[in-house]
Amino acid sequence: MGFIVGPWLAQAVRAAVDLNLAEHLAGGPRTAAEIAAAEGSDPDATARFLRACASLGLVTATGNGFAGTGTLAVLHRDAPLSLRDLAASQSSPTMWQTWARIPEAIRSGEAQTEKALGMSFFDYLAAHPDQGAIFGAAMASMSAPIIAQAVEVIDVSGARTVVDVGGAHGSYALALLAKHPALDAVVLDLPHAVPGAEAAAAERGLTDRVTAVAGDFFKAVPEGDVLLLKFILHDWADDDAERILLNCRDALRAGGRIVITEIVIDDRATGMAPLMDIAMLATSGSRERTLAEFDALLGRAGLRRTTVTALEPPYSVIEAVAA
CATH class of the missing domain: 3.40.50.150 (Vaccinia Virus protein VP39)
Structure with a gap:
C-alpha cells in the first residue's frame, strides 16, 4: 500500500510547498484557519490537509494549532539545502x-x-x-x-x-x-x-x-x-x-x-x-x-x-x- 499511494504522498508535499507551510510555521504553531486566511485556501480543506500532513510527519498537532517538524523545515525556501524547488518540479x-x-x-x-x-x-x-x-x-x-x-x-x-x-x-x-x-x-x-x-x-x-x-x-x-x-x-x-x-x-x-x-x-x-x-x-x-x-x-x-x-x-x- 505504501508503494501504491506514493502519488498521494508526493502531491501532499507539493501542496505543502504551494501553501508555504514551512514558511507559515517557521515562527511557531498556527491554526488551520490562520493558514487558510493567509493563503486564500478553503478553511475546511486546509484543516483536513494539515491533519494529513500530521500523519506524514510534516507537522504535529498542538493545543493551539499545528507546528512544523524538521521534515517540513527542508521545504522552507531559505533552508540550507532546501528541497522546496525540487519538490515543486518533480511533482509538477x-x-x-x-x-x-x-x-x-x-x-x-x-x-x-x-x-x-x-x-x-x-x-x-x-x-x-x-x-x-x-x-x-x-x-x-x-x-x-x-x-x-x-x-x-x-x-x-x-x-x-x-x-x-x-x-x-x-x-x-x-x-x-x-x-x-x-x-x-x-x-x-x-x-x-x-x-x-x-x-x-x-x-x-x-x-x-x-x-x-x-x-x-x-x-x-x-x-x-x-x-x-x-x-x-x-x-x-x-x-x-x-x-x-x-x-x-x-x-x-x-x-x-x-x-x-x-x-x-x-x-x-x-x-x-x-x-x-x-x-x-x-x-x-x-x-x-x-x-x-x-x-x-x-x-x-x-x-x-x-x-x-x-x-x-x-x-x-x-x-x-x-x-
Whole structure:
C-alpha cells in the first residue's frame, strides 16, 4: 500500500510547498484557519490537509494549532539545502505526465515525453520558461550537496577557465570560483537559462568572473581548461552523449580535462539510482551508466578516464583527458 499511494504522498508535499507551510510555521504553531486566511485556501480543506500532513510527519498537532517538524523545515525556501524547488518540479504535471507512461517506456525502450507533452523534454522547457525556471532551480538545489563534495576533490591546478557545460544557473562553476579566486568561468546553456545564470553570478558577487553564454552543446562548447559535465550525460542516449563529449574534447585547451559528475550504477545498486535510471528512460530515452559504460563512451569520443572519485552514493566524479 505504501508503494501504491506514493502519488498521494508526493502531491501532499507539493501542496505543502504551494501553501508555504514551512514558511507559515517557521515562527511557531498556527491554526488551520490562520493558514487558510493567509493563503486564500478553503478553511475546511486546509484543516483536513494539515491533519494529513500530521500523519506524514510534516507537522504535529498542538493545543493551539499545528507546528512544523524538521521534515517540513527542508521545504522552507531559505533552508540550507532546501528541497522546496525540487519538490515543486518533480511533482509538477510537466514531470508526471511523462512518468505516467513508464509502463509504455519499459515495453518500448523509448522516451515518452513527446507523447505526453508533444515535444522533447528540453524543447518543452524552452517553450515554457516558467517550467524551465522551476526545473533549473530544482537541479540547483538537488546538486548543492554533491557540488559541495565535488569541489573538494577536483584538481584545477594550472587552470584559468572552467566551462560549466549545460550548467543551468552555473552553481557548479560558482562553487569552484568561490574556492579558487584565480579562476574565471563560462556557463553554457540554452537561452532560457542565461538570465538565471547571470542572476546567480550577481548574487554571489562574481559577475566580473562569469560569462553566461547561450548555445547548444551539440554544436560547440566554449574553450576551457576544465570542462564540467554535471548530470548532463544521463539525459542523453549514447550517440548523443558521444557528440557532447566530442565537442568537449575539441574545446579542451592543452593539458585540460573533463570532469563528469554523475550517478555510477551497477547491478547491485539500491535506493535512488535504479529508480532514476527508469525515470531517465521515460523522460529522454537515456540511462544511468556503469563505470564500464562510461569508459566505453569516453573511448568512442577520443577520451581516456584518469580518475574516479566516489562522492555520497550513488554519485562519483570521473575525470578524463584527450586520449
